[in-house]
Amino acid sequence: MNFDIFASSLYEAPENIFYFLTNEQGDYLIHPLPDKRLAFERNLRANYLDDFPKQKARKLSVDGRRDHLRAFYPGMGLGLALDRLSFEDWGLPNRFFTLGAVAKLSVLKEQSSDLLNRLFLLVALITVVLVLVTMVFARRVTQPIRHLTALANRIAGGEVVEAPVQGDDEISQLAGAFNTMLARLNASHTELREVADSLEEQVLERTRDLVDANKEIRNFAYIVSHDLRSPLVSIQGFSGELKEDLADVKTIVGGVKGLKENQRKKLDELLNNRIPEALDFIDASAGNMDRLINSILNLSRVGRRDLKIEDVDSRKIIGENLKALVHRIEADGVKVVTGEMPVVQADALALEQIFLNLLDNAIKYLSPDRPGIIDVSAETVDKTTVFHFKDNGAGIAKGDIPLIFDLFKRVGEQETEGEGMGLNYVQTLVRRMGGRIWCDSELGKGSIFSFSLPEEAKLRASLKEITRQLEGYKE
Amino acid sequence: MNPVTILLVEDDPAHAALIERNLKRSGFTNDVIKFVNGKQVTDYIFSEGEYAGEKHPKHMLVLLDINMPVMNGAEVLRRLKGNEKTKDIPVIMLTTTDDQTEIDNCYRIGCNAYVVKPVGHAGFTKVIKDLGLFVNIMMSPTNGG
Structure with a gap:
């Protein structure tokens, strides 16, 4: 003024x-x-x-x-x-x-x-x-x-409101800007809610799919193992029947007179070599198939067994494992070194199976070029324990590493027996206890298989969550 | 001699043949009647359907497979054990399934024995032979059969 x-x-x-x-x-x-x-x-x-x-x-x-x-x-x-x-x-x-x-x-x-x-x-x-x-x-x-x-303040309280705009002075412009901001805020809020909703929906859907797939796989494994077994019983049963019958035939043929020399030779070859050999192959193949089927069945059962999480002394378990494998360890001249092994929260049977499979693999795939050394160690960080099984064995080619946990997958040159189920089984057990398994390896140098076990609370939570989802889905 | 008739319920004819052969081999001379599913055998026992009006032997023993079309073994077991007239007929489950829940289930419904068919011939022969002996003991007159 x-x-x-x-x-x-x-x-x-x-x-x-x-x-x-x-x-x-x-x-x-x-x-x-x-x-x-x-x-x-x-x-x-x-x-x-x-x-x-x-x-x-x-x-x-x-x-x-x-x-x-x-x-x-x-x-x-x-x-x-x-x-x-x-x-x-x-x-x-x-x-x-x-x-x-x-x-x-x-x-x-x-x-x-x-x-x-x-x-x-x-x-x-x-x-x-x-x-x-x-x-x-x-x-x-x-x-x-x-x-x-x-x-x-009302907006902060969650209301959806709009500022009245009168005239075109600065305050009105402010109100206008305020409204624009509100509109954007509302829009992004709505968008966010939609995204959140659809995400929830998606998660639910995925969970449902996963539960479905899981169930299907289990049913599949069960049905396959059962239905495949049934014909195997017949195959082995009748190859056995044939062997019994063959014995009868041999007795009868032995008593038959007047056969020509070349006929007798041919019959001898058939009854003593060719037919028994064929029957043995049928038996052996059926036996192999039976082992495979049993492995699938075991695997499908792992998914169904209830885990009992408790304090487990991993030192004690590794000791028992080594006792069970002592003959192979001594026969192959393998040196097994174990570091500090902690008490962890786990299912004792599952942990024993994991250890056994990893040790068994380490021994099985040692390099014939050098004395085998297997180093078992554990470290606990943030209440998560990580176990390492390190060997100086044959190692795995880089491209093959992602395949080794697959069912029935066997990589590299095969000189040893196996169904290609061990690591898949181990992975299933580790995952069921809320952990993770991975492998670092160099072909010709050796491998380190590591798996983690989370702390009990987390473990229980994840088990509970899975159970809840499964149960929720059942209804 | 106790005239016990074996009702062999088995959808796989190869299995049925193997079981029959091995029963005979173990010296088992009783009559064996074969059925390919649960419906057939229940019709036979209850004189229903295609067996309507027909009579059946006084003493029977059922060798029952589980996984079968039309009516499965567990359902047959349920029907037999749930009926006053048939609950005393001995039922032996004879199956390839060694799943514990299935085994528990059958015992809960009331099967008299649960036998898993082994895959190997030797094992199979032994199991059926033991089964033959078991049936003979179970059906002997001193045991009230």
């Missing part, structure tokens, strides 16, 4: 009157001297009480309220009128500005106290106008802001 123009409408000699505005402490917000008007902005703080000390005022006329006064400063040749601009109505009881008008005493002399009265009237009027103007202005400013604040 331009005080000078405002004052000139009331008073004829504005050049002789100076106005100022101070805060509660009396520091100038607007300095009376034109060249220092906005000095406080440059951090040049000055107080009006220093310029107009109360002690030096000759006559004070107070209007009941503090800072609502008229005073003469004869020493300085000045007259002063003050009024207070209070912010009480806006809920700020202790905040106020002081508006002041200063006139040179020479002017005052001429026009006596009438001027001082008019000076005060001027100040009072300016105050009133200022109050009115600021009130209206402040209301226009603060109300929408308060409204926006209230809206923001």
